[in-house]
Amino acid sequence: MAATGAQLEREAGLPVSRRTDHTDPESLENFLRPIVEQFGCDLEAADVSPAGKRRLLRVLVDRDGGFSLDDVAEVTRAISKALDADDVMGDGAYTLEVSSPGVDRPLTLPRHWRRNVTRLVEVTLAAGGKVTGRIKVASDEAVELDVKGRPRTIAYADVVKAKIQIEFNRAAGNDEPAADGTVEEN
Template sequence: MSTPSGGRDQRPSATPSAARPERVQQIEAILVPALAEAGYDLEAVELTPAGKRRVLRVAVDRDGGVTLDDVAEATRAVNAVLDAPAGAAVMGEQPYTLEVTSRGVDRPLTLPRHWRRNAGRLVALTLADGTSLTGRIGRTADAVSPDAEGRVLLVVDGAERAVPYAEVVKALVQIEFNRAAFDALEDDPDGSDETDGTDGTDETEEEH
């Protein structure tokens, strides 16, 4: 099984631990190694109340993107962990619905792997100095060398501009309908692949 992120950073996100609930951090801690073993990066964990139940949402990704079959495989890996004694202890006795999804395109780019996996796409940035810019993602430093300087090369108005990751406050991929249609045709010329049709994610759902 290939290593996710090409052996690089496997953190779920760049969000400080103090900003995430303790139970979410515990879930992340037991899911990261299991998903990495299966070839996936854990991108996000959300645990929210839903009446007498809870909803546990787990987002995963890998180089080359995530298909419905990948989501099903990741779901099996997540279930194996959560059904084990350690996972059951973390989740507690309250029932929950597990939703495993691909990362989608609406989550901010917060780690170098996010930039690398979105090379060629249009992105809107807010920088630390308060300025905004929109450009197309070109080469990223970690695609050349894991130890390279942390920055991304953006094509802005036809010219390359190097932007250090440390200067980016927020970065969101912009939806390009013409590109989306082209990518879909390129990836699935016979139209046989399916997604949930809302935000570019593939998803499975199970009750526990």
């Protein structure tokens, strides 16, 4: 009888994997990326986690201009059809969940900054301190913020953490903060 992967790991003195599926995250992302790209989307994340007797495949996609529910449904159908035709998920039942990242997603790539132009952001700097400002321009190397009416350019390499600030009193499409300056932080 052939040894299982877990038996071989135990015999070699290696920690036994808790994974119940054989889905390699990198292979899964490489499989999904061209599918979502045909809809003009970027694959932000793909994660498989246990959910009772099933597994949950969460796929986060985003694109410039955002998504409608119809767009999400279209991408979901394409991913589902491709997964049904391939064994990338291995044996066993799974649930597919496709969505776009929420506003609480950290800004880690230039495209995240670009997609949030006009939004208020709090930036933690590598040199220490925090800066809060409105994103005016985002390039491949840096972002220009409006900080209390003054422009400030910050290189992405100097950012430790950046998070969009939720503004409840800002009118849609308005680049100006609420009259009373109220900003709600996540």
